[in-house]
Amino acid sequence: MKPLENRWYPYALLAPAFLVLVVVSLVPFLFAMFLSFHQINFGRIGDFAGWANYSKLMQDERTWNSLWVAAKFILIAFPLQFILGLGGALLLNKRVWGRSVILPLLFIPTMMAPIVVGLLWKVMFAGSWGLLSYNIVERFGFLQGSSVFSSPDYALIALALVDVWQWTPFMMLAFFAGLQALPVSPYRAAAVDGATPLQMFIRLTLPLMAPLMVVIGMLRFIDAFKVFDTIYTLTAGGPGTSTEVPSLLAYRMSFEQWRIGESAAFAVLVWIGFFILCSLFYHVAKKKLNAF
Amino acid sequence: MNQPAMSSPAATQGPIKRISRQERVSVVWTLVLVAIAFIVLFPVLWVGSFMFRPDSAMFARPTEWLFEPTLVHFRYVIENGFIGYLGTSFALASISTFLVVLLGTPAAYAFARFKLRFRDDLFLFVLATRMAPPICMVIPFYMIFSSIGLIDTYFGLTLAYLTFNLSFYIWVMSSFCRDLPVALEEVAILEGHSRFAVFLRVVLPLLRSAIVATGMLCFIFAWNEFMFAFMLGGQQVKTLPVAVPELITTQGVRWGPMAIVGTLSLVPVMIAVFLLQKHIVRGLTMGAVKG
Secondary structure (H helix, E strand, O other): OOOOOOOOOHHHHHHHHHHHHHHHHHHHHHHHHHHHEEEEEEEEEEEEEOOOOHHHHHOOOOHHHHHHHHHHHHHHHHHHHHHHHHHHHHHHOOOOOOHHHHHHOOHHHHHHHHHHHHHHHHHHHOOOHHHHOOOOOOOOOOOOOOOOOOOOOOHHHEEEHHHHHHHHHHHHHHHHHHHOOOOOHHHHHHHHHOOOOOHHHHHHHHHHHHHHHHHHHHHHHHHHOOOOOOHHHHHHHHHOOOOOOOOHHHHHHHHOOOOHHHHHHHHHHHHHHHHHHHHHHHHHHHHOOOOO | OOOOOOOOOHHHHHOOOOOOOOHHHHHHHHHHHHHHOOOOOOOOHHHHHHHHOOHHHHOOOOOOOOOOOOOOHHHHHOOOOOHHHHOOOOHHHHHHHHHHHHHHHHHHHHHHHHHOOHHHHHHHHHHHHHOOOHHHHHHHHHHHHHHHHOOHHHHHHHHHHHHHHHHHHHEEEEEEOOOOOOHHHHHHHHOOHHHHEEEEEEEHHHHHHHHHHHHHHHHHHHHHHHHHHHHOOOOOOOOOOHHHHHHEEEEEEEEHHHHHHHHHHHHHHHHHHHHOOHHHHHOOOOOOOOO
16 A cells, blocks of 8 residues: 555545535535426415426427527537637747747637627627628628628628637637647658658647547537627627526526426436536546546 | 858848748738637627627727727716625626636546546546536525525525536546646655645645636636526525626617626636636646646
8 A cells, every 4th residue: 555545544635525516506506406397486385297398498498599509509610710820839839039929929719708709799799880880891781780790691600700819819719739749850851751741740740639629629619619608798699599508598488488397307407417517528538638 | 252152031131021921821820710709799899889888889880990989888887786796796707717627626636546446437427517408407506595595695606606617627636636746645654654644745736726727717706697596596595697687688788787797707718718727628628638
């Protein structure tokens, strides 16, 4: 037995934190489950309802709409973030000056409060006088006099672009960290063999970076699925339900329409979905990156 | 006297050094990078200018790039209690971060160092707690809190903040703990120190900078948090992110004060990005990528 090991000591270290986590995480989850099987009228818990809340949820068009909206949102935002992020990382990886000043500045969109991100773009795209509304959207004839965020056709695209602005820097810096950690020797060998930079990128950089890309991609996917703050400030799910992602739907259902039972059922399902995604992330990251 | 024949060209040209091809290329890349950073940050700077921009210049068509600066928006911010919301945000973020560090550091160390039963399951539970969408948490929290009177209290919100921050902290800190060499601790044990003394005197000092970095990230997350503060807070406990959208009034939006408050909320973020740098990638990828 190693000198540090002990039967009860690690559990004593864990106990306080886990006690708290059980209270703030497991209890709410179980309570949401309890709520989802009951009839709830204006915040009062009524009779046992069986699967009624779940079946109502499944029959509601808005549920499926929200998943479709989220899918579109991710399909627009993610490829752009990925490509721009990778390009930016390759650029950062060149010999450049002042990297230690530029790097932190690039983190600002990712680290600032999402609610402020939303308001920032509300100003940029404000109807008629917003900098981008007046100088780009109106000039090129997309829309006249109103904000892109009130257009059923463009609102979701604009929201996805805001997400791109917010998260591309993160992708860029994560990929850059990966590039910095690449081994040098394969590149030396390739250079000796007369490989072109493009060949090196395709044959060496991409395969060596692949595990990292998978892990970052999964993380971004999980995060993109739960976006709320920016959409809440910019469109609040509208116009109609055209930008109503699952988080927005759950919010509107529970705190605008007080359909608590159904939204608890929704929360439980989303929770289970996230748990599966998380364990996937955990096992992939553990295997591919030797993390954790 | 003859000039020494072997003087290098750089020396004969005095202060003007010869610029190699490689250096010229890196000037180009640097300029491209600066341009990108400028474009990315331009919206922040533009909206930042609203702090001093009179209302007449805000709504101008065509866009007015230059304007007579005014301080009237600052008066509005001070007179409408935003300094108080700033204090609330700061207090809440500090208290929850302090608790997270206190509870989380031993747990993270335990995860990193010891063989535990169900380690993977426990660890996954921590991760899932972090990753769950806040809206899923806020529905049960709201029901529980309103029945036991925790709505609009510091205690309630601190508790709610522990869900995402304690789990985050444990997860990322344990990736730092794994980087520590175990030998030091083993030697100290063999010298007869108790395990807990080793944790306090050997492990904690080595973890100091990791604790500061991860704790700072927790502070930022709490500082930026909106959903919990919005649904579980109220008039007594109102944080900055909740107060800002209230500037969208029925008489129109107060863009100037909004720019000021938004900029204020950016201050800790600016400090963090410059101090933390590489730790941010590690934090945001839950320790999977070591920045």
